[in-house]
Amino acid sequence: MRSDRPLSRAELPIDTAALARFLMGKIVMRALPEGLVSGRIVETEAYIIGDAAGHAYRGITPRTRSLFLEPGHAYVYLAYGISSMLNVSSELPGVGAGILIRALEPLDGIPIMRRNRGIERLRDLARGPGRLAAALRIDRGLDGLDLCREGPLWLAQDSTGPGEIAESIRIGLSRDADRPLRFYSPGNPFVSGPTSLNAG
DNA sequence: TACGTGATTGCCT
DNA sequence: GGCAATCACGTAC
Numbered sequence: 001m002r003s004d005r006p007l008s009r010a011e012l013p014i015d016t017a018a019l020a021r022f023l024m025g026k027i028v029m030r031a032l033p034e035g036l037v038s039g040r041i042v043e044t045e046a047y048i049i050g051d052a053a054g055h056a057y058r059g060i061t062p063r064t065r066s067l068f069l070e071p072g073h074a075y076v077y078l079a080y081g082i083s084s085m086l087n088v089s090s091e092l093p094g095v096g097a098g099i100l101i102r103a104l105e106p107l108d109g110i111p112i113m114r115r116n117r118g119i120e121r122l123r124d125l126a127r128g129p130g131r132l133a134a135a136l137r138i139d140r141g142l143d144g145l146d147l148c149r150e151g152p153l154w155l156a157q158d159s160t161g162p163g164e165i166a167e168s169i170r171i172g173l174s175r176d177a178d179r180p181l182r183f184y185s186p187g188n189p190f191v192s193g194p195t196s197l198n199a200g
Numbered sequence: 201t202a203c204g205t206g207a208t209t210g211c212c213t
Numbered sequence: 214g215g216c217a218a219t220c221a222c223g224t225a226c
Contacts, residue, residue: 045207053207063222081220083208100207130208140221172207202226213215 004029004038007155009148012071016090016097019071020046021183023088025162028104029154030136037112037136039104039126040158043184043191045170047087049097052175056096066144067096074153076133076143083130084139088147088155102171102182104132105190128192166200168193 007026013019023041030037047054055077056067066075067089075087075098087098104126106113113125113135126132133139138153147155166186169178171193184191186200 047207055207058223061223077207078221079206080208080218081206082218085207087207102207128208134209170207174206202224204224205222206220209218211215211217 004150004156006148006150007072007157009070009072012090012148014071014091016048016099017046017181019088019090020044020099020181021165023099023101023155024165024183024185025158025160027107027156027158028086028101028132028136029150029156030109030138031152032109032112032137034112035109037109038107038156039132039136040107041101041103042105042188043101043103043182043193045100045102045183046090046181047098047100048179048181049091049095051097053170053173053177054097056098060096064096067098068094069144072146072148072155074142074145074147076138076140078140079130084133085129086133086136086138100129101132102129103127103184103190103192104135105188106135123189127190131192164200166198168197168199171197 070093073089086101091097126135170182
């Protein structure tokens with residue numbers, strides 16, 4: 001049986017890459033009017049200090065201010081005018097860095113996810129950052145939320161552990177694209193990205 | 201005020 | 214595997 005106890009801030013690694021690895025296997029919990037929706041994190045990407053591909057690279061702005069909060073806050077933004085992306089802030093307060101949650105293995109509330117996504121196929125419900133945000137109905141309205149306490153959206157402990165964790169370069173970048181800052185569960189069918197990056 | 205850009209997805213072939 | 218859709222934000226004018 002899973003525990004839905006929120007992660008405590010004190011147990012989060014400060015370092016961005018370490019936190020990206022730490023979050024593997026943890027649970028994203030989402031409280032919706034229809035019920036609870038949750039999924040296990042199977043893919044993350046770190047956007048570290050001084051990262052030219054990171055949104056905090058040019059300093060704090062109204063949009064990116066959540067990345068500068070203490071670790072464990074939500075940074076949500078809209079990409080390509082269509083897809084919301086869920087990130088977790090990292091590093092000390094005032095330092096802009098974070099982790100993109102790229103894919104979830106659906107656990108609870110799968111019928112709700114199907115409704116939110118408008119598709120049936122289990123494997124596609126939360127495989128990809130925009131897809132998981134849609135499945136959990138996450139948008140800019142949740143930006144800045146504390147993910148270390150139970151509420152509309154939070155991070156929870158897992159009981160089973162992440163299993164094997166592999167790493168690769170990150171997906172979809174044009175700058176600083178060569179660093180190995182993507183983490184995934186090899187062999188897990190709910191991981192996104194091209195086959196060439198998912199060896200294991 | 202205008203324009204370029206992007207941590208993607210879904211549909212078509 | 215290729216490509217269009219679509220818009221908030223940041224920067225420049």
